[in-house]
Amino acid sequence: MAATHAHPPGFAHQFETVEQQREAGHLGMWIFLATEILFFGGMFTAYTVYRSLHLPAFIQGSHELIVKFGATNTAVLICSSLTMALAIRSAQTGKSKRTIILWLLLTMALGAAFIAIKLRYEWYRDFVEGLIPGVSWLSGGTHTPGVKMFMCFYFFMTGLHALHMVVGLGILTVLVIMTARDRFSPGYYAPLEISGLYWHFVDIVWIFLFPLLYLIGGRY
Amino acid sequence: MAEHAGEHAADYHEPHIVPVGTYVMVFVALMVGTALTTWVSYIDLGEWNTIAALAIAVCKMLLVVLFFMHVKYATGLTRIIIIAAFFWLGIMITLTCSDELTRHWEIVPQGWTSAVHIARQLF
Amino acid sequence: MSTTTADLHGAPAEPAVNYLNASYGIKSWLLTLDHKRIGLLYLGTITLMFVVGGVAATLMRLHLVEPQGALFEPETYNKMFSTHGIIMVFFFLVPSIPATLGNFCIPLMIGARDVAFPKLNLLSWYIFVTGCAFALYGTVAGGVDTGWTFYPPYSSLYAQTHVVAVALGIFIAGFSSILTGLNFIVTIHKMRAPGMTWFRLPLFIWALYATSLIFVLGTPVIAITVFLLGLERLLHVGIFDPAVGGDPLLFQHLFWFYSHPAVYIMILPGMGVISELITALSRKKIFGYSFVAFSSLSIAVISFIVWGHHMFVTGQALYAGLVFSVLSFLVAIPSAVKVFNWTATLYRGSISYEAPMLYALGFIGLFTIGGLTGLFLASLATDVHLNGTYFIVAHFHYIMVGGAVMAYLGGIHFWWPKISGRMYPDMWARISAAIIFIGFNLTFFPQFMLGYLGMPRRYAVYPAEFQVLNVMSSAGASILGIGYVIPLVYLIWSMRYGPVAGPNPWKAKGLEWTIPSPPPTENFEEIPIVTEDAYNYPAIEAHQYPDAPGVARV
Numbered sequence: 001m002a003a004t005h006a007h008p009p010g011f012a013h014q015f016e017t018v019e020q021q022r023e024a025g026h027l028g029m030w031i032f033l034a035t036e037i038l039f040f041g042g043m044f045t046a047y048t049v050y051r052s053l054h055l056p057a058f059i060q061g062s063h064e065l066i067v068k069f070g071a072t073n074t075a076v077l078i079c080s081s082l083t084m085a086l087a088i089r090s091a092q093t094g095k096s097k098r099t100i101i102l103w104l105l106l107t108m109a110l111g112a113a114f115i116a117i118k119l120r121y122e123w124y125r126d127f128v129e130g131l132i133p134g135v136s137w138l139s140g141g142t143h144t145p146g147v148k149m150f151m152c153f154y155f156f157m158t159g160l161h162a163l164h165m166v167v168g169l170g171i172l173t174v175l176v177i178m179t180a181r182d183r184f185s186p187g188y189y190a191p192l193e194i195s196g197l198y199w200h201f202v203d204i205v206w207i208f209l210f211p212l213l214y215l216i217g218g219r220y
Numbered sequence: 221m222a223e224h225a226g227e228h229a230a231d232y233h234e235p236h237i238v239p240v241g242t243y244v245m246v247f248v249a250l251m252v253g254t255a256l257t258t259w260v261s262y263i264d265l266g267e268w269n270t271i272a273a274l275a276i277a278v279c280k281m282l283l284v285v286l287f288f289m290h291v292k293y294a295t296g297l298t299r300i301i302i303i304a305a306f307f308w309l310g311i312m313i314t315l316t317c318s319d320e321l322t323r324h325w326e327i328v329p330q331g332w333t334s335a336v337h338i339a340r341q342l343f
Numbered sequence: 344m345s346t347t348t349a350d351l352h353g354a355p356a357e358p359a360v361n362y363l364n365a366s367y368g369i370k371s372w373l374l375t376l377d378h379k380r381i382g383l384l385y386l387g388t389i390t391l392m393f394v395v396g397g398v399a400a401t402l403m404r405l406h407l408v409e410p411q412g413a414l415f416e417p418e419t420y421n422k423m424f425s426t427h428g429i430i431m432v433f434f435f436l437v438p439s440i441p442a443t444l445g446n447f448c449i450p451l452m453i454g455a456r457d458v459a460f461p462k463l464n465l466l467s468w469y470i471f472v473t474g475c476a477f478a479l480y481g482t483v484a485g486g487v488d489t490g491w492t493f494y495p496p497y498s499s500l501y502a503q504t505h506v507v508a509v510a511l512g513i514f515i516a517g518f519s520s521i522l523t524g525l526n527f528i529v530t531i532h533k534m535r536a537p538g539m540t541w542f543r544l545p546l547f548i549w550a551l552y553a554t555s556l557i558f559v560l561g562t563p564v565i566a567i568t569v570f571l572l573g574l575e576r577l578l579h580v581g582i583f584d585p586a587v588g589g590d591p592l593l594f595q596h597l598f599w600f601y602s603h604p605a606v607y608i609m610i611l612p613g614m615g616v617i618s619e620l621i622t623a624l625s626r627k628k629i630f631g632y633s634f635v636a637f638s639s640l641s642i643a644v645i646s647f648i649v650w651g652h653h654m655f656v657t658g659q660a661l662y663a664g665l666v667f668s669v670l671s672f673l674v675a676i677p678s679a680v681k682v683f684n685w686t687a688t689l690y691r692g693s694i695s696y697e698a699p700m701l702y703a704l705g706f707i708g709l710f711t712i713g714g715l716t717g718l719f720l721a722s723l724a725t726d727v728h729l730n731g732t733y734f735i736v737a738h739f740h741y742i743m744v745g746g747a748v749m750a751y752l753g754g755i756h757f758w759w760p761k762i763s764g765r766m767y768p769d770m771w772a773r774i775s776a777a778i779i780f781i782g783f784n785l786t787f788f789p790q791f792m793l794g795y796l797g798m799p800r801r802y803a804v805y806p807a808e809f810q811v812l813n814v815m816s817s818a819g820a821s822i823l824g825i826g827y828v829i830p831l832v833y834l835i836w837s838m839r840y841g842p843v844a845g846p847n848p849w850k851a852k853g854l855e856w857t858i859p860s861p862p863p864t865e866n867f868e869e870i871p872i873v874t875e876d877a878y879n880y881p882a883i884e885a886h887q888y889p890d891a892p893g894v895a896r897v
Contacts, residue, residue, distance in 0.1 A: 014456050
């Protein structure tokens with residue numbers, strides 16, 4: 001029986017059908033995201049314990065953070081999730097590669113903006129004001145030792161999140177290149193979908209980090 | 221068999237294409253949620269501040285998961301994975317807190333001064 | 344060009360082209376995407392790590408022949424037991440069966456051409472090797488003396504040893520496990536042959552699936568935990584330092600959230616192997632297939648809610664201790680179900696006592712002892728006395744060495760003809776199985792007694808009245824060591840000089856036995872269509888037992 005198949009782009013031969021490959025890829029990414037939930041979850045567990053045990057210190061530490069930057073960054077990431085979803089939809093509906101690339105670049109720009117706001121308006125300011133434990137810490141005033149514990153969590157958690165953002169930007173770069181090389185079509189856009197899942201996950205982590213870090217104890 | 225590579229299995233489901241309008245509505249809802257969370261934090265609700273913030277965060281997460289991540293149109297296996305991951309996280313937090321929060325020790329931070337770190341071996 | 348030697352049963356000779364000779368050269372191995380070659384890459388790495396951990400154990404037992412210690416200063420002895428534990432747990436036991444036999448056998452047993460993500464599979468191996476490299480560097484540079492459990496504040500504030508290097512090795516190796524587990528779960532879900540329903544899967548696959556669930560849910564937590572420990576040690580800021588409001592017990596909670604399920608990572612695949620060995624070598628369908636399958640899943644699930652039993656005497660809240668104690672009793676039940684079902688499978692089976700069966704029988708006995716002694720430790724009142732003593736050491740070695748390592752060896756022997764195409768010399772295999780069994784019991788049974796009498800673990804010196812038992816243990820260890828070296832020799836020998844095995848030397852059921860030994864790279868010429876249940880051995884005929892009142896027909 002002569003094989004009269006045309007190999008679709010990206011088809012891997014350990015699979016029998018394209019559908020099997022697509023489902024396997026999706027399942028794999030969801031399992032990976034489950035591992036990420038547990039990975040971040042370790043720090044959320046520690047956070048839960050210490051917030052319960054040292055609530056006044058955590059409130060004081062939280063008030064050192066500037067809500068408007070946290071809220072702005074939340075909005076930035078939500079926009080980037082929208083643009084990512086639209087990029088995938090463009091591939092699904094057979095839009096030109098220019099359209100897909102534009103949405104991807106917009107997503108990257110928003111992600112970069114997130115990091116830029118963090119670095120310039122939050123972390124640099126923290127550095128100058130001596131709020132980074134282990135790097136530049138000025139005791140005294142509002143910088144009580146209890147605040148130091150909170151700031152450890154702030155930097156550990158947002159730092160790990162930012163690291164995941166940077167990896168996401170790398171992945172998006174690869175996707176832009178792949179799109180430019182005509183790799184995607186309505187019949188094959190699995191890498192876009194799977195990367196989209198990762199990107200949305202990073203957004204969700206921030207959705208929780210914002211209230212848990214910036215809004216402890218309220219601002220009334 | 222490789223010759224099936226271009227064909228689809230008998231139970232093949234065409235991936236669902238979400239309308240742009242749906243995405244935009246979800247986006248608006250997420251922005252509203254963010255504004256709401258921020259606004260509520262400026263109101264004194266006592267302990268309910270935390271609960272409100274978390275509830276809004278969970279709703280935002282559900283919107284992202286169901287619509288942006290297409291879980292509304294996904295298989296049961298996908299949902300089980302997500303539920304299992306959060307359930308296991310819940311186990312870790314709950315059972316850890318069952319110890320940490322029931323010891324009822326007197327939490328006196330002893331002036332919060334750092335211990336002497338004598339470990340010098342960095343790597 | 345095929346050789347013209349007939350195999351043991353006069354069946355066709357070794358296939359001309361198989362996965363071993365399909366391509367030559369070191370690049371074809373280091374860049375392979377074939378799950379079978381990757382399994383062998385892991386086999387080599389893991390054997391090396393076993394030797395390193397074994398050397399540490401040998402030195403420990405030599406040191407302990409004298410009450411004041413024969414070889415080392417206490418500081419050095421601390422490094423010995425830490426190295427032994429770290430290497431054996433993270434770099435040998437956790438990956439052993441899944442990464443070697445799992446990688447090799449899963450696609451064969453489910454009727455697939457490879458795992459779902461072959462490139463990820465190779466990447467997992469490279470990540471593992473990198474983790475091993477960091478851990479070995481830390482060991483050679485002077486080791487760590489914190490114990491394999493790395494408890495702060497000692498490990499974060501005071502230890503002057505290479506904690507960060509070794510912790511980094513563990514962190515990296517953890518990602519290897521996560522990716523392997525991910526690969527296995529997707530493979531088992533998505534790549535089964537037509538007709539291979541979940542309840543026709545071999546039980547080894549169920550066990551590996553359950554193990555992969557633990558890999559995926561548990562390992563990320565140890566990763567973040569050692570990451571936080573490393574940050575605390577490097578930056579001198581921390582969340583486990585009591586002086587700044589931190590809690591060292593929080594580290595223990597996060598550590599054991601992984602490390603308890605990790606011990607089930609270490610034993611579940613072994614239990615899966617035993618199901619295969621028992622059925623094949625007693626030529627009988629497993630008794631209670633679905634019970635055994637679900638017990639694997641139950642073990643995986645319950646293993647996540649018992650970790651506090653490692654912390655009964657650490658100052659944990661009594662309330663939590665009660666909860667964890669009750670749950671720990673629960674986890675024994677599915678394990679017991681397996682032991683009962685294996686025994687019932689053996690009953691009236693047509694048992695042959697080749698080496699794999701000897702390892703399986705040894706496993707059943709030794710694992711049962713190890714498991715039962717766990718109940719003493721799950722019980723709060725007795726744990727207060729037994730915790731921190733050699734009773735614990737004996738308990739987990741009965742399970743890990745008497746159980747997991749014996750299952751690993753049994754599986755290597757059972758699938759060796761499939762892996763290499765050759766049979767090993769059976770007499771030597773049986774002799775070394777016996778030597779291992781005897782050496783093992785002589786090493787570790789005295790340790791139960793030592794623990795009961797109160798000898799603490801991790802101590803470089805001990806009271807003189809314990810010397811006899813310690814010397815017995817060390818003598819046993821030397822016998823055990825010999826028992827491990829012999830298979831290394833004859834297995835390597837057999838690759839060249841062993842008789843050609845043919846596709847199915849055991850006449851076993853299972854898809855892996857329907858293809859040539861060694862298999863071709865693509866595994867199956869045509870993907871099989873599965874129509875029968877697992878272990879579909881013919882029922883034992885009534886005429887074989889003329890005098891039995893009601894013949895057991897299965």
